[in-house]
Amino acid sequence: MSTFPTHRPRRLRQSPAMRRLVAEHTLSASALILPVFVTERAEPQPIATMPGVRQETLDTLPAVVDAAADAGIGGIMLFGVPLTRDATGSGATEPDGILNRAIRVAARASAGRLTVQADLCLDEFTDHGHCGVLDAHGGVDNDATLARYADMALAQAEAGAEILGLSGMMDGQVAAVRAALDAAGRDDVVLLAYSAKYASAFYGPFRDAVESTLVGDRKTYQLDPANAREGVLEATIDIQEGADIVMVKPAGPYLDVLSEVAARSSVPVWAYQVSGEYAMIELAAAAGAIDRDRAIMESVLGIRRAGADAILTYWALEIAARLRSAHPTAPEAHA
Numbered sequence: 131m132s133t134f135p136t137h138r139p140r141r142l143r144q145s146p147a148m149r150r151l152v153a154e155h156t157l158s159a160s161a162l163i164l165p166v167f168v169t170e171r172a173e174p175q176p177i178a179t180m181p182g183v184r185q186e187t188l189d190t191l192p193a194v195v196d197a198a199a200d201a202g203i204g205g206i207m208l209f210g211v212p213l214t215r216d217a218t219g220s221g222a223t224e225p226d227g228i229l230n231r232a233i234r235v236a237a238r239a240s241a242g243r244l245t246v247q248a249d250l251c252l253d254e255f256t257d258h259g260h261c262g263v264l265d266a267h268g269g270v271d272n273d274a275t276l277a278r279y280a281d282m283a284l285a286q287a288e289a290g291a292e293i294l295g296l297s298g299m300m301d302g303q304v305a306a307v308r309a310a311l312d313a314a315g316r317d318d319v320v321l322l323a324y325s326a327k328y329a330s331a332f333y334g335p336f337r338d339a340v341e342s343t344l345v346g347d348r349k350t351y352q353l354d355p356a357n358a359r360e361g362v363l364e365a366t367i368d369i370q371e372g373a374d375i376v377m378v379k380p381a382g383p384y385l386d387v388l389s390e391v392a393a394r395s396s397v398p399v400w401a402y403q404v405s406g407e408y409a410m411i412e413l414a415a416a417a418g419a420i421d422r423d424r425a426i427m428e429s430v431l432g433i434r435r436a437g438a439d440a441i442l443t444y445w446a447l448e449i450a451a452r453l454r455s456a457h458p459t460a461p462e463a464h465a
């Protein structure tokens with residue numbers, strides 16, 4: 131009788147059907163969210179550093195909503211790209227600002243088939259590019275910004291956004307926005323807190339995507355990449371303030387934070403696979419360095435494995451299509 135090796139874990143890897151049977155994690159279309167950029171220009175615009183992603187227009191947006199609904203994904207996250215910006219980000223709160231118009235168009239096109247989500251932050255609307263309004267010394271004024279976020283939330287809710295993505299990293303932003311919505315009778319609006327949002331180089335292509343004018347950096351409000359505990363603290367505070375969902379962002383370089391937040395959170399935990407994570411795989415694959423399709427699935431599965439209940443990814447439609455078309459025993463079906 132053979133006694134060596136005593137353990138043979140390869141037994142469970144011997145066939146596609148066996149591997150599928152013991153897969154610990156799966157992806158599903160309903161837990162994917164597609165970020166969508168909407169420009170005020172007349173024509174869709176390519177984004178040089180994000181091959182395959184473009185700025186949509188108010189006219190092309192309904193087709194994207196249809197495609198997303200057909201793919202069965204859980205939602206779209208809207209970002210506005212205005213043509214004019216000012217110190218207080220007025221466009222964010224004007225009912226006719228590009229983001230609020232996009233929300234209206236998407237809500238009408240969606241007709242309840244998916245959730246319409248909106249980025250709640252001032253950086254696309256300010257001429258200095260910061261996520262808030264500035265004080266007399268050029269610093270970001272936390273509490274003055276909260277008042278702007280409250281107004282922005284009301285405008286977005288009024289336009290038809292069902293989930294607001296609070297991505298500005300101001301202290302107290304969840305409580306301030308919740309209070310404003312509740313006072314206006316909008317206790318139905320869901321708050322997604324970008325709780326552990328790091329001051330990351332991986333937002334590089336996004337700055338192209340929204341034509342950001344930022345000079346300097348966001349280190350006085352976004353988290354230091356050196357800190358994991360502080361990310362968990364931010365999520366804890368946001369849950370206490372009333373966040374319905376908390377998020378970690380970027381995803382891939384912060385899987386430890388994601389895992390820790392997922393272990394402790396009493397609300398759903400999402401992750402945002404950001405523009406730089408997208409660009410790295412697309413550009414490395416274009417250079418022939420890696421297998422594009424496998425790298426995409428592996429990167430997203432890693433985020434899921436670390437504990438994300440849902441994932442924002444620029445590949446949401448492609449992944450949903452692949453999940454649907456894959457033969458049940460093909461590796462892609464459970465990748």
Ligand code: PBG
Nearest residue numbers: 251253297332333336404405406
């Ligand atoms: C803020 C916001 C940013 C991203 C999402 N919301 C940029 C930033 O904080 O600098 C980045 C998303 C990405 O890189 O894909 N409005």
